Amino acid sequence: MIIKSVELETVCGITSKLPENDKSEFAFAGKSNVGKSSLINGLLNRKNLARTSQKPGKTQTINFYNINDELYFVDLPGYGYAQVSESVKAKWGKMVENYLKKSECLKEVLLLIDIRHDPSKNDKDMYDWIVYNGYNPIIIATKADKIKRSQLQKQIKAIKEGLKVKPGTKIIPFSAVTKQGRDEIWDIIEGANDN
Ligand code: GTP
Ligand code: MG
DSSP: OOOOOEEEEEEEEESSSOOOOOOOOEEEEEBBBSHHHHHHHHHHHHHHOOOSSSSSSSSSSSEEEEEEEETEEOOOBBBEEEEOOOOHHHHHHHHHHHHHHSSSSSSEEEEEEETTOOOOHHHHHHHHHHHHHHOOOEEEEEEEGOOOOOOOHHHHHHHHHHOOOOOOEEEOOOOOOTTHHHHHHHHHHHHHHHH
């Protein structure tokens, strides 16, 4: 896909109403610091459109990026961010749940898992929750540049088993540094967008 325009069109906080978009949406979910914003920037060839940070919890809102007036990328706030109160965490969770439940244009959910670690309980809960809501998430194994090539298959297997993914679930290694996986992810997005 040739990126002609990208605009952060809607930012939803805890109390905002979700937009009623009429174009396909692709949502990016995953724990804080897993690389959601970096993946979005990598897919769009922008350096810092979606703000990235070494400090977890940078994205605290649901951000809708309008791409070419053709589709939306939806950057969801990371779950499992330790440095906010439980009540704020619960509200974020509700906000994300509500979005997954209500959006009528949501085509695919991309669930990001750090390739270096076995999935956490939060990751597994999120996976189950996405499936419960009728989506079969594509798993993006992030930060692939941080492991040796020889470790890749082993880590993919660990993610598969840790999440107990449904047969046929796609697991795509991605690196924001080398852009490994970028084309494959775009193929999936474009394929789903045409449907
Ligand atoms: P929140 O907004 O806090 O939920 O985090 P996020 O999931 O958007 O993560 P973000 O993209 O901000 O990345 C977190 C940190 O990981 C940053 O320091 C990034 O530079 C780093 N990072 C993200 N992706 C990669 C990657 O593929 N390779 C390497 N080496 N570092 C990465
Ligand atoms: Mg972010």
